Amino acid sequence: MASPRPAMTTYAYPKIFLYRRLVQAKLFIDAHYARPIDLDNIADEAYSSKFHFIRQFKSIYRRTPHQYLISVRTEKAKILLKDGMAVSEVCYAVGFESLSSFSGLFKRLYGITPLAYSKQQQHVKAQIKETPLRFIPGCFAHKSGWL
Amino acid sequence: MITKLTHVSIYVLDQNSAYDFYINKLGFKVVMDVPLVPANGHRWLTVAPPDHPDFEINLTPITEGMWYSKETAETLRDLVKKGTFGCGVLTCDDIYATYEELKAKGVEFTKPPKKEFYGVEALFKDDSGNWFSLAQLEKG
Known part of the structure; x- marks a missing residue:
């Protein structure tokens, strides 16, 4: 008598291995953005065709791996600038190799230079510290008994 | 209005x-x-x-x-922990990629992606116990 068919315990869907490779590539960029990343190597490990990898990555994340890496770096830069780190330190901390290219790229993406953004954020932080209730909606503050 | x-x-x-x-x-x-x-x-x-x-x-x-x-507060905490509250639907471009990424980050899913009449949907819980629908809605 044939043994009963084992219950299917692993969830599967079409192209599951393709998805897992692409997600691993994305998570690799998320984790190692601060270092020089050779995107060709990621493509080699994930696929035999770099072109195919880029196309698939873009179809999921709306950006090429390179564009995605740049966006991770600049978003991290915003966080560090907000924390008060100096612009030159931020530039290298997020993986850029040239201060001028970092500043130019930042300005192009966000319409403000890193230095101006940093000053703006420090000003907001100082205001929050000084007058926090200006930043908390009245309904919440009122219910909490602060007004 | x-x-x-x-x-x-x-x-x-x-x-x-x-x-x-x-x-x-x-x-x-x-x-x-x-x-x-x-x-x-x-x-x-x-x-x-x-x-x-x-x-x-x-x-x-x-x-x-x-x-x-x-x-x-104790009652509310218990209810949240038990997963009483559904907090909404979060949409994404590609549910399988999002599902794999969130799973890799340790997010607990109570339902894997499944085809529904409005798209593909999965369910997950936040770190408190609140649950969300994650959906890739059909276009059009």
Whole structure:
């Protein structure tokens, strides 16, 4: 008598291995953005065709791996600038190799230079510290008994 | 005439843990992070999905003595932990990629992606126990 068919315990869907490779590539960029990343190597490990990898990555994340890496770096830069780190330190901390290219790229993406953004954020932080209730909606503050 | 929904509150068990979950796992952005008055360790903390920055989710701590009695706070905590509250539908471009990424980050799914009449949907829980639908809606 044939043994009963084992219950299917692993969830599967079409192209599951393709998805897992692409997600691993994305998570690799998320984790190692601060270092020089050779995107060709990621493509080699994930696929035999770099072109195919880029196309698939873009179809999921709306950006090429390179564009995605740049966006991770600049978003991290915003966080560090907000924390008060100096612009030159931020530039290298997020993986850029040239201060001028970092500043130019930042300005192009966000319409403000890193230095101006940093000053703006420090000003907001100082205001929050000084007058926090200006930043908390009245309904919440009122219910909490602060007004 | 009411025009928009801009803020909602989600009860969380621990704001620091919720911050980590919504920012580092779900990829939301911090909109406001203001220490409460008087400083009691809690803050006015709102976050938003990356493509929807004007829709703020207030991660509200269940704080005994602030809004609730001890008994109410305990009841509310229990209900949140039990997964009583469904908090909404989050949409994504590609549900399988999002599902794999969130799973890799340790997010607990109670239902894997499944085809429904409106698209493909999965269910997951946040770090407190609140549950969300994650959906890739059909276009058109």
